[in-house]
Amino acid sequence: MSQTHKNIIETKNLGKTVPTTDGPLCILSSVDLLIKPGESIAVVGASGSGKSTLLGLLAGLDTPTQGFIKLNGVDLTTVGEDGRAELRNQFVGFVFQSFQLLSGLTALENVMLPLELRGDKNAKVSATQLLERVGLSHRLTHTPMKLSGGEQQRVALARAFVTEPAILFADEPTGNLDSKTGDYIIDLLFQLNQEKKTTLVLVTHDNALATRCQRTIKLEAGRQA
């Protein structure tokens, strides 16, 4: 990993406005954040409050219409899409509500993929180890269709942590799971987070889950409450 800055994520006056048929619509505005390495942050708010928009902007998946975001010291608004892709590849891991596994690939291949993109020759070994860590050593060759929701999310966790990212973005990781499986996944997420010393940005509408993070940021109608 390259040099780590004092604040791994920094935003100033961050906002997003989208054009609609009725004129411009502001979906996020004036968000100021400072997140230190290893911190765990929960972003909470009602549906439509701008949680996912903020996550997309912080992760460099989308571009803001106002303000700036610095990721590990690099201002994302000054680099192009390819530059952001490179940053994602180096520093970022993701866990999504809908798992987002590649349906044609086995569990092992899904976990290997980010390592393969980096050209890592030990992709298979690392991926196997992490799948064992999440308790799926017996499911390596199964495609997502043959896995339960909980198992799919465990594969997604393994994929997110296999590159040992500096920051992990998790978008409602338990949203598609029953409460028992959800609890198991969250336990696993926090265990891995502590083991790998990853910065965690967790988007959720579950206040109980948010309390497990060190800090909570609340959004209301696109603004920091």
Place this chain on the structure above:
Amino acid sequence: MNRFILALRLLLRDGRSGELTILVLALIIAVTSSTAISLFADRLHRTMSTQAADFLAADLVITSPALIPEYWLSKAKNVLLDQARTAEFSTVLIENDELLLAGVKAVSSKYPLRGYLKTIKTDYSKETIRHHGPTQGEAWVDKRVLSALELKIGDDLVVGEKTLKISQLITYEPDKRGDLYSFSPRVMINEADLQATQVLQPGSHVHYFFQFSGSAQALSQFNHWIKPQLNASQRLMDIREDRPELGNALNRAERYLGLSSIVVILIAGVAIAMSTRRYSERHFDATAILRCLGCKQSEILWLYIYQFIVLGVVASVLGILFGWFAQETLFHLLKDLLPAKVASPGFMAVMLGFFTGLAILFGFALPPLFRLKKVSPLRVLRRELDPTPPSAWLVYSLALSLIALLIWRYTQDFAMTGTIIGGGLIITLLAGTLIYLFLYQSRKILPYMRLSWRFGLQGLLRNPRASVSQILAFSLTLLAMILSYTVRTDLLDDWQKQLPENAPNHFVLNVMPQQVNPFKQQLVQQKISNPRFYPVVRGRLVKINDIAVQQIVSKDSQGERAIHRDLSLTWAEELPKDNKTVAGRWDVTEKGQVSIEQKLAKSLQVGLGDKLTFTLGSQSVDATVSHIRTVQWDTMKPNFYMVFTPGTLSGYATTYLTSFHLAEENKHFLNSLVKKYPSITILEVDMILKQFKTILTQLTAAINYLLYFALLAGFTVLFAAVYSTLDNRIFEGTLMRTLGANRSLLKKAHLIEFSLLGLISGFIAVLMSEAMIFALYTYVLHLQYQLNGMLWLGVPLISTFCITLAGYWGVRGVVNKPPMQVFREF
């Protein structure tokens, strides 16, 4: 390298999950078709060229009225060309007090260099193929020589001063030409006996044919060397000029092969475009994840391009193998019809199939692939974010350039390629607008429809742009199939019309004016109805606008040959029906006017209003060019380069010419004609006609198989294309089931939607095809255009049936599988 290996892995994983099946199938069909047609066309072309060489009995022939210099022959020997020689002349044979004007052909030992002769020993014996002519002391003759001179096999025949033994009857002579020496009953002798006949004296009228064969390189070298040395009376023969009836048939067949290639490639292109589109849509999510995991846009594009290159190469290799087997099977099926020796498959044709396959893949697949590059990584959070579709300019210009290139390859004509592409584009745009308007208007009737009809129609209206492009894709596939079918049917019909069962197979020249009526009566008695007699005055063109023709025409041109011999001049109230006016007006009331054949006019650089001067015996006559026309040389009817208005040639020595059909078993009638009218000359073209018909039968069979192939490819692609559009329908159908729609409602709605899709596609295809066929017939194939009622009925029915069947089969899972299972498969 890492990226390439990663691309390979992704490809393998995709292949294992079945994502590539339709795309690979479409690609294999494309390459199989293009390879099979390219190989088949190439082999057929070369076989036909070889057979064309058979019709000259050599690869290259120099005709000359005298022997050619010895060093020419030495040069041919030096470049390793095989040589043979024939000498043809007319002579009168007298046996048993019977006279016959025969065409004698003295052949050297190596004759024929290409092709073969066929002979029989008796009427009932089987034909024997012979690769040499008669040996010294032997004479092989046409059957009519025996009946006319009351001889039989084994009898002696005196040619000039030499007595020869008749040993065989000739039933097939490869290089039989349309001149006096060839069409008189044949007597073939060995060259070694020629001198002993003492028929040829200084000044005798004889035609020598110096024949050569060998490698293409040696022939080309010799050809270039000899051409500048030929004098005005010598020339090189060319199959397309010297056997126009065959040349024309071959040209048309080749054009059909070209058309078939374009048709199959277009069909395959549509399939690839549709299946790549499906492929890319199914890869939006995966691409978004890859982007999320740090893949750059260019890397994404290369990842897919690498995959497509590998896919293209693998499918192309498979396609080449299948294509190879397909054309081998085709030749195997045609073996009884094609010449015994078929040209071997050419490496270039295989490569052409391969590269055409890759070109189609990228021409039609790149635009949908470019769309993947634009997938936003944000899609992982917002699944509804679809990448913007590629610009229409990109989609169409790539595919259009490719099609234009292919059309140009076959037509070698920029203007025609431009016309076809431009016309096609306008028709497609018009058709697209028409479909869009139809869909737009049908919205208005939605509220008045029953539920199943409403759901069915809504399937098409939900995304009108997608529906328009789907209907256009189906229509284009159907259009390609219709074009292939219609052109083939009309081409064969035209050939059939050109050579009906009772096409004239005998020509009679030199009928005196006072003999015309009794001659006509005798023909009528033989049940030959209404024979037409054409007046003929022999004359030579000497001046054009008072300038000597030698100063005007270029060497080796058709015009140059025309001014070195007497032409058969005629007059007529009415021009033959198959002659078409190119310029001017045919006004029979004005004397001193002449109508001239278009190609000769061009070669002589003659236009309307020019004055032509002819010498007729010792007199001369002037005529003004008032009309220029095309002539159908391949109709086997009497044709003339120059037709004068009535009265212009009156008073000059005139004979008459006629043609009629006579069956093989009535040939003895000719002997009685010759006896009664000794001055006449009979040209027997029945054998040449038979040969021509055989060629047409072979070409017809080949063309039929090509059509079946194109249709098969078309139907396969149609099914594949329907399949590639089903994802949305399956998803929405499943959604409807979860909302409570019963199976019967869904079944009906699907049936209605696919039937409408098929019906509209069918109608649009017929509309487009009529426009295309009109243009194609009028400007390219020069065939008569007629609106085809059967197409308007048949095509929409067939397309409705096929698209409904394929579509209904594809979505059957929606009604048969539990909805949850269908959702999980997405």
